[in-house]
Amino acid sequence: MIPPSFEYARPASVGEAVRILADAGEDAKVLAGGQSLLPLLRLRLAFPELVVDVGRIQELRGVREDGDTLVIGAMTTHHAVLRNPLVRRHAGLLAQATATVADPAVRHRGTLGGSLAHADPAGDLPAVMLALDAELVAAGPEGRRQIPAREFFVDYLQSVLAPYELLVEVRIPKSDDWSFHYEKFHQVAQAYAIVGVAALVRRGDDGIAQARIALTNMGPTPLRATLTEEALVGADGPGAVARAAEAAAEGTQPSQDLSATPEYREHLARVLTERAVLSAAGMG
Known part of the structure; x- marks a missing residue:
């Protein structure tokens, strides 16, 4: 099917994305890898007036260490998460579960942050975040806030993210001593x-x-x-x-x-x- 018409924005930074979302209010949707939003648009189950494509924001990609915590950018693809040596070493459960997500084509385009923000209870990764005691970091007009995974998912396809907030990273305590x-x-x-x-x-x-x-x-x-x-x-x-x-x-x-x-x-x-x-x- 053909999706409804909408305006399109492609910010180059987190700050720019947050400003655009704040101006648009509830009329905007964030486009990450597109594996969740695009089917909703094609089926006309979503009618945003504005789609904010965060695909060019490089600071939202990658995996790094912060002491005893792994920090994964929200735009890091499932494929990149699965192959990353830090994830395999310090968050093996995430790597194992990510390997079961959909198929290789989806894993190359879909993102960790997009999957979590979509908040589908049938998705594999939200439950993994609960088991890992992860924290999700959202950026908004007033700065950033860290949200425990146990508080992030509130209902079917609903998270605590405000319309003007952008999920920017996931913080996962290293689980080296857990099987x-x-x-x-x-x-x-x-x-x-x-x-x-x-x-x-x-x-x-x-x-x-x-x-x-x-x-x-x-x-x-x-x-x-x-x-x-x-x-x-x-x-x-x-x-x-x-x-x-x-x-x-x-x-x-x-x-x-x-x-x-x-x-x-x-x-x-x-x-x-x-x-x-x-x-x-x-x-x-």
């Missing part, structure tokens, strides 16, 4: 997850000392499986992990669609959590 695994159930290789589980595990002398479990597509936002995280402390074998995974779907609000019923998604959450934790903990 990890991303488990995803989907119908075909390029499809969104019917359910996904991002697991980080820290082992101790007596089994699992700490765990972080985040769920993809189990509600209108990504979710942490806190009951399972608590139950995993001290788990020292597959049986204990299986028992802890039984609580993975507690407190979730899975949807019903052509792919799955809520009950089936709850079953998948339990099964995939068990698999992800066993793999991350080296028990599988």
